[in-house]
Amino acid sequence: MQVKITPMTIDDLDDVLAIEKTSFIFPWSDHSFYGEIKENKNADYVVARLRNNNKIVGYGGLWVFFDEGHITTLAVHPHYRKAGAGSSLLDHLLKKARSRGARKVFLEVRDSNKVARGLYEKFKFRVIGRRKNYYLLEDAVVMLLKFPKSVSQPS
Numbered sequence: 283m284q285v286k287i288t289p290m291t292i293d294d295l296d297d298v299l300a301i302e303k304t305s306f307i308f309p310w311s312d313h314s315f316y317g318e319i320k321e322n323k324n325a326d327y328v329v330a331r332l333r334n335n336n337k338i339v340g341y342g343g344l345w346v347f348f349d350e351g352h353i354t355t356l357a358v359h360p361h362y363r364k365a366g367a368g369s370s371l372l373d374h375l376l377k378k379a380r381s382r383g384a385r386k387v388f389l390e391v392r393d394s395n396k397v398a399r400g401l402y403e404k405f406k407f408r409v410i411g412r413r414k415n416y417y418l419l420e421d422a423v424v425m426l427l428k429f430p431k432s433v434s435q436p437s
């Protein structure tokens with residue numbers, strides 16, 4: 283499946299919220315996404331669109347504060363999963379984090395979410411801890427990806 287990644291806009295929110303509701307037990311509101319897109323200068327939110335017809339099939343979000351990035355959300359429409367869109371979104375967000383100066387990226391994921399954990403492990407995230415009852419009755423696993431040092435990132 284061929285997707286292109288574009289910045290999330292207010293016009294995308296109906297499609298994003300439809301995916302959000304099918305993907306999470308406690309979905310974010312339109313207000314939450316609106317604030318992230320319009321008001322949070324530390325945030326980057328993107329959507330994945332099918333190349334042939336521009337349909338939105340997934341989205342993801344990132345915060346970067348100083349040298350730390352944080353993946354805030356990532357979801358793909360159930361009909362379009364297992365076809366690479368999640369990987370494309372994550373790859374884009376990690377490149378964006380790096381370009382904004384992040385040296386490492388954190389995220390939280392449900393302990394039981396083997397699919398998402400598999401995706402993050404594929405991108406070399408490693409479990410570094412857990413937050414008890416972060417999702418009300420379920421622990422979050424905290425994962426970290428450290429970018430290798432490069433010439434443009436002196437120690």
Ligand SMILES: CC(C)(COP(=O)(O)OP(=O)(O)OC[C@H]1O[C@@H](n2cnc3c(N)ncnc32)[C@H](O)[C@@H]1OP(=O)(O)O)[C@@H](O)C(=O)NCCC(=O)NCCS
Nearest residue numbers: 305356357358363364365366367368369391397398400401
């Ligand atoms: C997690 C999610 C975003 C993955 O999106 P996706 O488009 O299906 O991901 P990809 O097709 O790029 O798959 C990437 C990797 O994820 C893992 N994965 C995806 N689907 C899987 C499945 N059904 N079983 C096991 N691993 C799976 C694999 O490691 C896969 O790599 P591979 O294709 O090389 O085997 C998607 O399943 C989703 O939206 N889930 C609900 C929301 C969610 O849990 N978001 C994460 C919150 S932290």
